[in-house]
Amino acid sequence: MQKKLIGLSVLLVGSLSVMSLRTQPVEEAPAEKTYTQYCASCHGEKVEAFVDRQWKHGNSKAQILASITNGYPELGMPTWKETISAKEIEKLADLIVENLAGVEQYKFANKPTSNVFQSEGMRVELDTIATGFDSPWGFAQLPNLEYLISDRSGKLYLVDQKKNKTLVAGTPQVMSKGQGGLLDVVLHPQYASNGWVYMSYSKFKTDGGKTLTSTAIVRGKIKNNAWVESQEIFEALPYTQTFHHFGSRLAFDKKGMLFFSVGERGMEKVFPQALDNDNGKIHRMYDDGRIPADNPFAKSAHPSVYSYGQRNPQGLTLNPTTGAIWETEHGPRGGDEINIIQAGKNYGWPTITYGINYDGKPISAISKKEGMEQPISYWIPSIAPSGLTFVDSDKYPAWKGNLMVGSLRFNYLNRCVIKNNKVVKQEKVLVNLGRMRNVKMGVDGYLYVATENPGMVFRVRP
Ligand code: HEC
The missing domain is CATH 2.120.10.30 (TolB, C-terminal domain)
Known part of the structure; x- marks a missing residue:
């Protein structure tokens, strides 16, 4: 019942908004959702998985942006610039960088100096x-x-x-x-x-x-x-x-x-x-x-x-x-x-x-x-x-x-x-x-x- 109602309202809203689609700001999805939709199938369900990656193309924000934007199609990483907006790609890069920061907690610089x-x-x-x-x-x-x-x-x-x-x-x-x-x-x-x-x-x-x-x-x-x-x-x-x-x-x-x-x-x-x-x-x-x-x-x-x-x-x-x-x-x-x-x-x-x-x-x-x-x-x-x-x-x-x-x-x-x-x-x-x-x-x-x-x-x- 609930599904039918939602379906109906989507139809209505859909037909009403067709004309104004271009002028209305598209609501941006949260980066986690974009990740689940486009990336999880290859990179794992959790963004955190990137943390344990052996990085090949660099893990600075700029390098990650480049990887996502252009991809490495010959290596199995699709190009995303036609599918995902530049803004959403940037949010994905931020999300990955944020998760990488979580690893810092394990980097201990100093050996213990006493017992x-x-x-x-x-x-x-x-x-x-x-x-x-x-x-x-x-x-x-x-x-x-x-x-x-x-x-x-x-x-x-x-x-x-x-x-x-x-x-x-x-x-x-x-x-x-x-x-x-x-x-x-x-x-x-x-x-x-x-x-x-x-x-x-x-x-x-x-x-x-x-x-x-x-x-x-x-x-x-x-x-x-x-x-x-x-x-x-x-x-x-x-x-x-x-x-x-x-x-x-x-x-x-x-x-x-x-x-x-x-x-x-x-x-x-x-x-x-x-x-x-x-x-x-x-x-x-x-x-x-x-x-x-x-x-x-x-x-x-x-x-x-x-x-x-x-x-x-x-x-x-x-x-x-x-x-x-x-x-x-x-x-x-x-x-x-x-x-x-x-x-x-x-x-x-x-x-x-x-x-x-x-x-x-x-x-x-x-x-x-x-x-x-x-x-x-x-x-x-x-x-x-x-x-x-x-x-x-x-x-x-x-x-x-x-x-x-x-x-x-x-x-x-x-x-x-x-x-x-x-x-x-x-x-x-x-x-x-x-x-x-x-x-x-x-x-x-x-x-x-x-x-x-x-x-x-x-x-x-x-
Ligand atoms: C069809 C599978 C596939 C999908 C979907 C995919 N990737 Fe990839 N991705 C790969 C592969 C394979 C590589 C490794 C390419 C190589 O060996 O250089 C890669 C590499 C990367 C790299 C570079 C990692 C490094 O080691 O430097 C980043 C960043 C990345 N992907 C992010 C994403 C994001 C974000 C998404 C979602 C928008 C995504 N990928 C979707 C397969 C995929």
């Missing part, structure tokens, strides 16, 4: 726990307060309170190449009584001269500085020839179920939206690898799959307040996400995304779709989130309940204030410390962070 950092409501000091890692991927603190630290290079270390580093012998052989290697390490919730330690890593095999890789999960015990009673409880199938997007965080929930993430192995068109494989998924199993009968796809050939449509999830943690599992994943250029993982849900990659391709070409023109989950928050530009934890200790009154996310790309720790499962505020802390690989709570109630280049682990002391 003291000021945050809103709190001052923290960093104590060095251990150094000399390639990439300190995983971190767990034992009940005796020693640390277990996995290095992507393939080595597992025990570090005592005097910073002595001891190599744990006999850990599985890993494919340490590209993004692969020895990845996460966590303790069984009843570690004190059963001694189980869980690790994720890049497993490999050779087939007809080709090296094939997968994400695998193993559990074992540490006795006399050696890895013993090793049991592989999972390997992601199928193997691929790629060396990236292993995913690979581990987290136990309050019921003692083991959750872990597997990346889509760089094959977004093949794996994440299909349920005939383990890649681009979050998985759930019992601590010994058995499949819970109420897993959403328990009767399928990939029964550990718990959710799908994931890209490269390098953050996974239990929300100690709600009991839910929270996840972060890397988007492409832009579109890194925070998700709350729910059974059987599709998180959309690559059908929906807030990011664009590394070459600046779109992946998808849509960021929302019926039947696919929206992230609870996303980042444009990409901060490259790795490691994720809730601060649940009274040692940090101003941070208690906050979600901490490490930024590999911009070298800082991202503090998210959460209310009703929403990110209501963010702050950059430990600014410019280094490529932030991991952030974890220790059993001693302290927060720990790990950086790459150089590979170090720090205690964040209030």
Whole structure:
């Protein structure tokens, strides 16, 4: 009914105004609307996507104006001067420039000059726990307060309170190449009584001269500085020839179920939206690898799959307040996400995304779709989130309940204030410390962070 009425009035207005069209000022559309209409199909739904572009023709206002006005028709960028007025083109250029300014917030000129950092409501000091890692991927603190630290290079270390580093012998052989290697390490919730330690890593095999890789999960015990009673409880199938997007965080929930993430192995068109494989998924199993009968796809050939449509999830943690599992994943250029993982849900990659391709070409023109989950928050530009934890200790009154996310790309720790499962505020802390690989709570109630280049682990002391 309403549509008909509108249609009618448009007809009336249309016929009345035909004569005066030329003399009446044409109402200008807001730049966002022009963008959606003419640009989004190729450049992504969000103007912010331009932020993460590798600029080819320059990103000053004048250069952007020239690009839009004349285009590069032979390269697939249409000429717009016949379609869009000069004024609207200028507004589009302003809109893009405005969004670019948003990146400035991540440009930190100075390296920290001391180990003291000021945050809103709190001052923290960093104590060095251990150094000399390639990439300190995983971190767990034992009940005796020693640390277990996995290095992507393939080595597992025990570090005592005097910073002595001891190599744990006999850990599985890993494919340490590209993004692969020895990845996460966590303790069984009843570690004190059963001694189980869980690790994720890049497993490999050779087939007809080709090296094939997968994400695998193993559990074992540490006795006399050696890895013993090793049991592989999972390997992601199928193997691929790629060396990236292993995913690979581990987290136990309050019921003692083991959750872990597997990346889509760089094959977004093949794996994440299909349920005939383990890649681009979050998985759930019992601590010994058995499949819970109420897993959403328990009767399928990939029964550990718990959710799908994931890209490269390098953050996974239990929300100690709600009991839910929270996840972060890397988007492409832009579109890194925070998700709350729910059974059987599709998180959309690559059908929906807030990011664009590394070459600046779109992946998808849509960021929302019926039947696919929206992230609870996303980042444009990409901060490259790795490691994720809730601060649940009274040692940090101003941070208690906050979600901490490490930024590999911009070298800082991202503090998210959460209310009703929403990110209501963010702050950059430990600014410019280094490529932030991991952030974890220790059993001693302290927060720990790990950086790459150089590979170090720090205690964040209030
Ligand atoms: C049909 C697809 C398509 C549409 C629609 C399109 N573009 Fe482009 N655009 C491209 C391609 C492809 C390039 C890269 C050309 C090259 O490789 O040099 C590009 C390049 C650009 C550049 C230069 C980027 C650089 O790296 O220097 C700007 C600015 C730009 N587009 C803005 C727009 C705006 C604004 C609109 C909407 C009015 C738009 N484009 C619509 C495909 C498109």
